[in-house]
Amino acid sequence: GESVGLHLPTLSVQEGDNSIINCAYSNSASDYFIWYKQESGKGPQFIIDIRSNMDKRQGQRVTVLLNKTVKHLSLQIAATQPGDSAVYFCAEIQRGKLIFGQGTELSVKP
Amino acid sequence: DAGVTQSPTHLIKTRGQHVTLRCSPISGHKSVSWYQQVLGQGPQFIFQYYEKEERGRGNFPDRFSARQFPNYSSELNVNALLLGDSALYLCASSLAGVFANEQFFGPGTRLTVL
Numbered sequence: 091g092e093s094v095g096l097h098l099p100t101l102s103v104q105e106g107d108n109s110i111i112n113c114a115y116s117n118s119a120s121d122y123f124i125w126y127k128q129e130s131g132k133g134p135q136f137i138i139d140i141r142s143n144m145d146k147r148q149g150q151r152v153t154v155l156l157n158k159t160v161k162h163l164s165l166q167i168a169a170t171q172p173g174d175s176a177v178y179f180c181a182e183i184q185r186g187k188l189i190f191g192q193g194t195e196l197s198v199k200p
Numbered sequence: 201d202a203g204v205t206q207s208p209t210h211l212i213k214t215r216g217q218h219v220t221l222r223c224s225p226i227s228g229h230k231s232v233s234w235y236q237q238v239l240g241q242g243p244q245f246i247f248q249y250y251e252k253e254e255r256g257r258g259n260f261p262d263r264f265s266a267r268q269f270p271n272y273s274s275e276l277n278v279n280a281l282l283l284g285d286s287a288l289y290l291c292a293s294s295l296a297g298v299f300a301n302e303q304f305f306g307p308g309t310r311l312t313v314l
């Protein structure tokens with residue numbers, strides 16, 4: 091079936107470094123992608139989104155890149171901080187439903 | 201302003217019982233969606249309600265049902281509980297549908313089925 095998946099389940103980075111979290115999707119018809127951050131004991135929090143007619147979108151310290159050729163999505167976090175430690179999910183809109191991937195746990199070392 | 205609220209925060213049930221989970225959306229939001237999040241996985245879509253009507257349903261058995269009230273709050277009901285129903289149940293609200301608007305998630309209800 092169609093799915094949104096992540097390359098790595100865990101990522102450990104040094105405080106101040108840049109983080110890159112990757113995501114592969116299989117439905118080439120998807121036209122809207124979202125990154126969520128989920129901290130322990132909380133629900134997912136919207137970070138940034140991108141539509142399929144774009145290949146890059148920037149927010150505050152975050153950038154999402156979309157490569158439709160290889161069906162790959164990435165989230166870049168600049169100057170990673172301890173508060174960025176969380177599980178990050180990519181998600182796509184598929185047949186009117188929000189479909190989440192498995193998640194990558196980001197751990198920031200001081 | 202209050203965000204999305206869910207009750208209860210934790211719940212323990214035994215197999216075969218039923219459960220009702222509650223969600224209050226952000227004021228002004230008319231759409232509520234429910235998700236099941238099993239430990240270590242991403243949330244899975246269960247239902248979406250907009251203006252008190254079901255607008256979407258995920259791949260869940262008929263034991264799962266939901267409704268939305270005139271004040272836009274919502275209940276998720278699960279009958280004949282199975283061990284596999286143990287999960288974090290998340291509610292999200294948005295102004296309208298999933299496509300157009302950002303969804304705001306509540307903290308979830310942690311359901312444990314023994």
